[in-house]
Amino acid sequence: xxxxxxxxxxxxxxxxxxxxxxxxxxxxxxTADPARATDYATDPVSGYALGGRxxxxxxxxxxxxxxxxxxxxxxxxxxxxFVNEGNRAAxxxxxxxxxxxxxxxxxxxxxxxxVTIGNPLIFALHDGRLLLFHSEINRFLFLSDPASLxxxxxxxxxxxxxSR
Numbered sequence: 001x002x003x004x005x006x007x008x009x010x011x012x013x014x015x016x017x018x019x020x021x022x023x024x025x026x027x028x029x030x031t032a033d034p035a036r037a038t039d040y041a042t043d044p045v046s047g048y049a050l051g052g053r054x055x056x057x058x059x060x061x062x063x064x065x066x067x068x069x070x071x072x073x074x075x076x077x078x079x080x081x082f083v084n085e086g087n088r089a090a091x092x093x094x095x096x097x098x099x100x101x102x103x104x105x106x107x108x109x110x111x112x113x114x115v116t117i118g119n120p121l122i123f124a125l126h127d128g129r130l131l132l133f134h135s136e137i138n139r140f141l142f143l144s145d146p147a148s149l150x151x152x153x154x155x156x157x158x159x160x161x162x163s164r
Contacts, residue, residue: 039103040078041120041132049078050120055098056087058130064120075099101129105162107153108138115160126150 040049057065067081071088075095082088091098109116118132133139157163
């Protein structure tokens with residue numbers, strides 16, 4: 001057997017061992033309890049609502065802003081971050097105003113019968129509510145007829161568990 005063939009065989013076995021370890025790890029992940037949908041676009045790694053963005057900033061600055069870990073608050077079994085103490089105090093006073101409506105579910109998807117968590121970077125403020133969308137297309141389509149789609153999304157939210 002040539003040196004090249006021996007090295008290729010040794011490399012294949014080494015890679016195969018790594019593959020076996022990876023497959024074993026995948027099996028452990030797959031047999032764990034199934035993950036449930038996260039409310040408020042909670043980042044699965046950090047555990048912060050809106051992926052760590054300040055919910056009050058959407059209303060004040062009209063854009064998402066990264067929160068400061070020193071300005072955390074736990075509400076509705078979720079950890080929220082804020083840009084400053086004032087935003088944290090405003091949220092603490094009335095979280096229902098600032099938290100994403102429909103628990104962060106995309107209202108267009110809900111109106112069509114699907115539960116899809118929105119992206120904190122794709123949002124709209126409609127009727128004084130923060131709405132998150134899965135995609136720019138969903139945002140555009142929702143804003144083309146928000147009154148009827150909002151009504152349908154609210155109806156579906158009750159059935160799908162996406163309302164407070």
